[in-house]
Structure formats: C-alpha cells, structure tokens
Amino acid sequence: MLTTTKEPLDFKAIFQSWVDGTNKKWGHDRNKTLGGSEAFGCLRKAWYKRNGFEPDPEYEESWGALRRGDIIENHIVVPAMEWGAKELKLFEFLMGGENQITLFDGDPDDFDDNGRPEGVLSVTPDGLIRGVARNALAKYGVVDLGTDCFMLEVKSIDPRVDLSEEKAIHHGQTQIQMGLMRQTTAFKPNYAVILYINASFLDDIEVFVVKFDEKKFKIAQDRAELVFKTTDPSKLHREGVIDGTCQYCPYQQSCLDTTVKAMPGKTTDKKRQTDPALVGDLLKDELLFRRRAATKAAKKAKEELDRLNEEIKEVLRRHGSNKAQGNSWSVSYTMAQGRQTLDKSSLEAAGIDVSEHMKLGNPYEILKVTFKDLDDEDA
Ligand code: SF4
Structure with a gap:
C-alpha cells in the first residue's frame, strides 16, 4: 500500500534508508573479535568501537565504497570464479559468494583463566581456490605453491589509485586469512591472491600474490589481544596519524580527549x-x-x-596547454581562487565586537x- 506523504522527496534519504535496511547481517557479534580488515589499521580506533564509545556527532558513515566492493565481488568476481570452476573446470571455488564463512581463532564467548576471551581474531575470506597444479601462479612469480590451494581476496579500487604493490592493510588481512585457514581447517594455503579491480573499468585488474608469513600472523594475533586486554586507549599507538586515516575516523574527538588527558604535566x-x-x-x-x-x-x-x-x-606554459595525458598518467594545471576569509577590521568598523564571535579550535x-x-x- 502506498504511503502518501506531504513531505517532498529526498532521494539521498531513500538510498540511505535502503542501505540501512539491507546491510549485511553477520552471524556473530563483530565487536567480540578484531576483524581481519581492522587488524593492521589503527588499533585505538578499533578499541573505541569495542568499548561503547559513540562516533563523533558530525561523523557520517559513507556506504559508497563498501557497496561498490560488494557489487564487484558478487556480480563480477564470484560469477567469474564460478565460471572458471564449473565451465572451464580449472579449479574448485570454495567459501565464496553465498558460501562465505568466517574463521575464528577461538570462541570469543569462552574465557581463559585470566578472564580473557579465547577467540579475539576473526576473518571472512572472499574464497579459496582449490585443486590447482602447484605452478598455478607461475605467471605471477610463484613457481611452486607447495599445495593445491590458495586464498582469494577481492578489492575494488578508485581508478586514481596507482598501486605498485598490495596495500599493507590488505597484505595483513590475507596473512590472517591464511593463518586462520591453516589453523582451523584441513586446508593449508601458503599463498593468497589479491585482485584489485578498477571501479571505473572492471577489466582493469591488478593481481598481487602474498606469501604466508607465520610471524606476521602472530603479530596480528598479538594486536587483536592487545585491543581486548587494554583498558587505557592512550596505551595504543595513534596509528591513524601514521597511515593518514584519521580524517575518516568516527572517534576523532574521543581520540583527542585521550591524548589531552595523557599529556604529561609541565616539567620544570x-x-x-x-x-x-x-x-x-x-x-x-x-x-x-x-x-x-x-x-x-x-x-x-x-x-x-x-x-x-x-x-x-x-613545460605546460611553454606548450600553451593546461592539461596533458598519456596512457597511465595525466597532468592538469589550474588556478584556484583564494580562500574566503572574514575581514576583521571591516566587521569592527561596522560596530561588531569580533571577540564575542570567536571560538577556540581543538588543542593540538x-x-x-x-x-x-x-x-x-x-x-
Ligand atoms: S583519530 Fe586517528 S589515531 Fe585517533 S583513533 Fe581515529 S584513526 Fe586512530
């Protein structure tokens, strides 16, 4: 039945409502473990999320990149891998698409003698390719897989991103996938393939191969444990400052409060x-x-x-062109307008007491x- 409303339509709100109503439902409480995609991101951010902190009031969750990734995974990569498996009979494609599973390093609801959860790390791989020859990845520099399987991870990327290797956070995520797959199942993959798919041109696909490294898997486990055993967020490094992701963080205010609180007093x-x-x-x-x-x-x-x-x-001036492009690059040279600023003396001349309208920025x-x-x- 049609709900007639006198309110004008807001298409963005319709999309947002659709996203909110159709978000992926997870079979487990994602706050009880550290997910593979978070394990090599900012741990302080992960800590706030798991300790009931509210996102900043002005923070808006952006769903575009996540849904873009889902679309590419479900409508391009999964069908293509199933085609490779069923039509081309090149391999078996397991744990992909609707058959995806989440792997845990233990049961997060079980606790050890010190009251710590047994399981602190989880990961949901995009799939496992199985039944291949040991030289299956020779084209990508791996002459011997050492086994008949490898993990598959899919990432959609902005066309402007130029990758010479996989991103560190994705590298870490695949280490966890391989580690947990080896630890909890009969499969022992030594390698993972990351497919980076250009979100503008879906046929632009970059392939990177990651080798399993026990030490890196252990680091991920230690990092997950740290998130669940730490009670003071100031003890966790501000990794977002280092990898430049603070601008997307929902907990910037909490993080600033933590930093201010942890500041040492004046030492004379x-x-x-x-x-x-x-x-x-x-x-x-x-x-x-x-x-x-x-x-x-x-x-x-x-x-x-x-x-x-x-x-x-x-060079551009000499050639009289403000743009240039080649196959894999482009150049643009423009003049931006200066930033608009308030003219303090003009306001004062108009009888406005500027000091009454000043506000203090965040401390730094x-x-x-x-x-x-x-x-x-x-x-
Ligand atoms: S603001 Fe930056 S450093 Fe602080 S929690 Fe967020 S991502 Fe981490």
Whole structure:
C-alpha cells in the first residue's frame, strides 16, 4: 500500500534508508573479535568501537565504497570464479559468494583463566581456490605453491589509485586469512591472491600474490589481544596519524580527549628532565637521531618536489596547454581562487565586537627536537 506523504522527496534519504535496511547481517557479534580488515589499521580506533564509545556527532558513515566492493565481488568476481570452476573446470571455488564463512581463532564467548576471551581474531575470506597444479601462479612469480590451494581476496579500487604493490592493510588481512585457514581447517594455503579491480573499468585488474608469513600472523594475533586486554586507549599507538586515516575516523574527538588527558604535566625540574631512564629511552635505537635524519630527508624531498612541480608547470606554459595525458598518467594545471576569509577590521568598523564571535579550535600537540651542537634545529 502506498504511503502518501506531504513531505517532498529526498532521494539521498531513500538510498540511505535502503542501505540501512539491507546491510549485511553477520552471524556473530563483530565487536567480540578484531576483524581481519581492522587488524593492521589503527588499533585505538578499533578499541573505541569495542568499548561503547559513540562516533563523533558530525561523523557520517559513507556506504559508497563498501557497496561498490560488494557489487564487484558478487556480480563480477564470484560469477567469474564460478565460471572458471564449473565451465572451464580449472579449479574448485570454495567459501565464496553465498558460501562465505568466517574463521575464528577461538570462541570469543569462552574465557581463559585470566578472564580473557579465547577467540579475539576473526576473518571472512572472499574464497579459496582449490585443486590447482602447484605452478598455478607461475605467471605471477610463484613457481611452486607447495599445495593445491590458495586464498582469494577481492578489492575494488578508485581508478586514481596507482598501486605498485598490495596495500599493507590488505597484505595483513590475507596473512590472517591464511593463518586462520591453516589453523582451523584441513586446508593449508601458503599463498593468497589479491585482485584489485578498477571501479571505473572492471577489466582493469591488478593481481598481487602474498606469501604466508607465520610471524606476521602472530603479530596480528598479538594486536587483536592487545585491543581486548587494554583498558587505557592512550596505551595504543595513534596509528591513524601514521597511515593518514584519521580524517575518516568516527572517534576523532574521543581520540583527542585521550591524548589531552595523557599529556604529561609541565616539567620544570631539571633532574626529571635528565632522568637516565627517560634519556635512555629517547636515545634507544637512536630514536632522536633517526627523527633528525627523517626531518632532513623530508625537507630534501619537499625541495625536490617543489623543483619538479615548477619544471612541469614551465613545460605546460611553454606548450600553451593546461592539461596533458598519456596512457597511465595525466597532468592538469589550474588556478584556484583564494580562500574566503572574514575581514576583521571591516566587521569592527561596522560596530561588531569580533571577540564575542570567536571560538577556540581543538588543542593540538607541538613536539620540538633541538640539537644544540649541530647545525640545525627542527620542530
Ligand atoms: S583519530 Fe586517528 S589515531 Fe585517533 S583513533 Fe581515529 S584513526 Fe586512530
């Protein structure tokens, strides 16, 4: 029956409602384990999610990339693999599409003597290819699989992304897939294939092969354990700051609150500043000196980038074109308008007390490292 409403239609809201109503239903509580796709992301973010923290009020979940991936997986990759299995009879395609399964390293509802959950890691692979010859991946540099199977993982990518190797987070995810598959089933894959499919041109497919590494699987297990045994998020590194994913994080405010709370107090006492344990930790593995070298390298790289940018602009100017393109690259050179800013003196001249309308931004950290006897200083 049609529901007649006097409200004007909002198509975005219709899509959002459809997404909310048709989201994938998982057979397990995903907050009880650390998922394979999260294990090598920011652990602090994973911690907030599992400890009842609310996303920032202004955070909006974007469903586009996730649904794009589902479409490509379910309508392109799964049918193609089933075709390879049933029509071409090249292999068996297991645990894919509707037969996907989630693997766990233990039962998250069982607890050990210390009250820790037995299972902390889970993963849902896109499939397992089985019944192949040991040289099945020779085209991709693996002459001997050592077994008759390998894992399959599918990623859809933005066409602008240029990959020379698989992304670190996906590499880690496949390590967990292989590790848990080996640990919990009769299959012992030594390799995983990651298919990166260009979301604009579906025939643009990049293939990367990942070799199982027991050490990396163990690291993933340790990371998962850390999330469930830590009670203080400030003890978890802010990995989003390092991999540049903070801008997509739903817990930016909570993370800032944690950081502010963990900030050491003002230390005026010279004795504390020169405490051997503190100094020892800062000099351990040449931490301060490695930072100094990194700052120098970044400065040098920035100078080189600026120089190359100027050269490119000069070439475009010489040829009178603001765009250029080749098979795998394109260049565009435009002039952006300056940012609009409020004219403070004009507001004051109009009799407006600007100070009444000022608001304080979020606090931020400043780290300064100075080398007295050396020729430079950085901040
Ligand atoms: S804001 Fe960044 S560092 Fe903090 S939890 Fe989120 S992703 Fe991690």
